[in-house]
Amino acid sequence: GKLWNSFAAAQTAPATNSIPGPQSSAIPYVPIVTPNGSSLPWTMEDGFKTFRLIAEPVKREFAPGMIVNCWGYNGQTPGPTIEAIEGDHVRIYVETPVPEATTVHWHGMIVPNGMDGVAGVTQPGIQPGETCVYEFELKQHGTHMYHPHADEMVQMALGMQGFFVIHPREPRPADLRVDRDFCIFLQEWFVPPGGATPDPMVMTDFNLFTLNSRAWPGTAPLLVRKNQ
Secondary structure (H helix, E strand, C coil), rough: CCCCCCCHHHHHCCCCCCCCCCCCCCCCCCEECCCCEEECCCCCCEEEEEEEEEEEEEEEEEEEEEEEEEEEEEEEEEEEEEECCCEEEEEEECCCCCCCCCCCECCCCCCCCCHHCCCCCCCCECCCCCCEEEEECCCCEEEEEECCCHHHHHHHHHHCCCCEEECCCCCCHHHHHCCCCCCCCCCEEECCHHHHHHCCCCCEEECCCECCCCCCCCCCCCCCCCCC
């Protein structure tokens, strides 16, 4: 019962497509840079660091003038990067305007079985118009990802994935700290010539290669200073 919330109630959620401002001195880690993407804002709710994901069809500009019909989260593919700290308790609302049932699986992360997001195994699929709530404690640190475990061949092939970065509770030693931390998804696609929708049935004969769902000359530069 507590896993499910009405779609109507979720409409009061704040917008999730904004990009957070620069790092403040209160942030105990180097924020992730997701080129051609963003990080997901959060709020505190009942002691949980709370995020909101909207799984939905997305029109993504792979390169200037090339618009591709994808699926993603919060209006983008890959979805916005989720950042938190080891030991945080997180709550993640997932809305599903995509036209079929979906879930969110937290790839490589230690979570309770009921929160693992595998349709037909650990939960029912989230039907279009429904909202599911995932709650768990972050018991490790590292760079992970989120993606569906429902009709994976189609949903992931159309761009449904995002980074989930858990920063360590204890700061890294000075000689291991980084100045800039970039996250980039590599993906191959087959978009029929003259078309705009990827064919998920193509497994090897791809015709596009993207970095965070962008292809040159649409890829953002990785900006660093000398000696970083």
